[in-house]
Amino acid sequence: MGRLAADTGYVLLTLPLAVAAFVTVFTLIAVGISTVIVWVGLPIMVAGLFAARGFATAERQRLNKLNGTPIPRGAYPPAPGDTGALATRLWPLRQAQYWLDALWTIVGFVTGLLAWCVSVVWYAAVLGGLTYWMWQGFLPEGNQGLAELLGIGGRLGDTIINTAFGLIALVTLPWVIRGAAWVHAAPADLLLNSQASLRQEIDTERATRLAHQDAEATALRRFERDIHDGPQQRLVRLSMDLGRARKQLADDPERAAATIDSALQQARDTVDELRSLTRGIAPPLLVDRGLRVALDEVVNRAPVPVMLDFDVESPLSPAVETAIYFTVSEALTNVAKHSLAHRAEVTVVERDAVRLDVTVSDDGMGGAHEAKGSGLRGLRSRVEGVGGIFDVDSPTGGPTTLTASLPLL
Template identity: 40%
Template sequence: MTSARPTAPPAPHPAAPRATRPADQQAGNPWLLPVAARTWREGLHLLLNFPLALAAALFAVCGLAISGALLVTLVGVPLLALVLFALRGYGHLERLRARLLLHCDVAEPEPLRLRPGARGPLAWVGAMLRSGVSWRTATYCLVHAPWALFTFCAVMFLWTFGWAGVTYPLWQWALSEPMGVNLDGVGGGWLWDGPPEFVMVVLLGVLSLYAAGLLIRGMAHVDRLLVTGLLGPSAAGERVRRLESDRSAVVDTSAADLRRIERDLHDGAQARLVSLAMDLGMAKEKLASDPQAAARMVEEAHGEVKLALAELRDLARGIHPAILTDRGLGPALSAVASRCTVPVAVEVELPVRPAQAIEGIAYFTASELLQNVSKHSHASRARLEAWRTAQDRLLLQVTDDGRGGADSTAGSGLAGLAERLAAVDGLLAISSPPGGPTTVTAELPWRDR
């Protein structure tokens, strides 16, 4: 293998749910940092931290302390569940606030799950106490309060000092006497009562606003980490949700494949066999009266048999080609590349064969990608490569010199292909600028036979 090959496709997992919006990833004009919309949004979020976090922390401390003290009675346990339920509601408010002001789209955590067959208030109380989301939200309320106090004081001080300095020439006349700094401790020191001093105060205000902008960006990033880490779904919950989604996609894909096979059998080979049976019946009736006509009908039926066999062979190849089972992925990819209308160079470097399931998914992925090259790319040549990375991943890459513009969100088969790959912890990366070239990389987990 050459060193130019990537070890993984340059794209994040499609299921990755926690990410800031693209606008927040742009640096913007650094000269406009103090007055940028993002600075105002995030600064407002940090100022609102204190009153909201203070109320939540007081409620959490009092509620947990009182319910904890009453645990020896029958009231303590349901009271604790109600306190946790209220804190979960506060978590919804914090996720909404982060979405609006921090542009941080945090996925909803896993819902409350009752035990199978459990019903009634006691089951709800037990589920609330067992839920990790409830306790993570309570932890967020307790941890966020001191941080909210710091962010409030920092933003309030820097913004107040900065904007007071910038606007000082406009309001200094309202002072009963000039603001000044006595440098010698006796009197007659440096006073801010002239144009040079005005300029210095304004510059200090501008520097304060720039410092506020930078500090706001950093503190807002800490808030994003707190919200996503404590109020978002846990790693295990996100994994369960992804597996459930992938399972649904696999079931839908399997059902669609079964319907396709049924339709192909009904409209293709079955219809030919029915026609063949009718022709042979008519030939049998004419065998005694008109042997020559019967012979012609048998000859036509023989041709129908060949066509039916060819259709059944193609259908079987679409289900699972024999060459893939007998000879492996390399020869199977060469065979599917030979049927492409565009010349395809094939390079497969696999020292051993992967598991049959992974081999089959890789084969059908390559088959669909090459069909797209034939139908849509208008390319003059293409290249198909498959190799195993050092991270135990199987990479399949199809490149063509066509017109480009491939997009998995445009309702094409690439979206379904990405879902099928995601069902086995794989992913699909597409690079297809207008005018080409197009490179589609499929990554699959490597599993030995």
């Protein structure tokens, strides 16, 4: 019933708004075009385009209430800062969206008239058919009804036929009104929102690419720092130990043997540290045996008990698999370091045919926030870098829930 009321309210307002928009915009633009030769037509045309923008904005608000269609941002980009005063005032004449708004006043007049007429006729059929028995007696005598024309009876037949028509119209009313609303709303959404929506998608794609590049640059800088602070220093010490052992070999073989043993330990430690660092680039278990096995290994080595719920059947791209692996790994590391949690839960499930959700929750003390450190910001960059959405819910006192929604491909 609420859907029918919303559709009805939308359709019944279409004609008055469409008439007002058509008359106002068409008149201003027509006058502007006819007087453009004397330049006064240009500001008149601009006024017409601004009027079209006002009606378009009102229609976007109506679409939002009708279908939840988001109102696009940036539908009317301002003139560049270095644009002159006259060019700035005439800027709408160079913007496609203003002209699409003006076109909508024409298209909307046609679709609005059609939708309004269909709706009024259908409501009239419902009310007229179901109340025919009430006002039938006011018809003049000798009036030939539909039943009599069909040869199936007099007034009683007319009452049955009209009531049947009224019931049919009542049953089909929600679909008819919904269709009438769609006839008007579909071209409105196409003309008023498609360009801005496309621009938003481009901006989102650009932001995603930049986030991915930032995440890669941050990871590379961290890797370089780790190499410098860890294996490089060990290799320097190894070189010094081997040089000292060479000098000691002739004079003090025992000390030389001890130095060589120390150098061997340095070599082993360096190999272990390099192996640990390379896990942050491409975990061998993830590459060789897949995401499920890699996540099992992450969960098993976590310092707190972790329950894993994994339900993903669709194939994933390597970038998405890597993002999921490190999101879970780094989130569990944060749980161990900061949350004082007794247990945690990891869920990786397909939401629908195009996205999956990754959730890491714990029963710790909460209070996690991106402003407190770079860890959560790094996770956000990693998730957004593959086109995902990242969110953290961590009230003081807990629990903490980290959610990442990622594309399947």
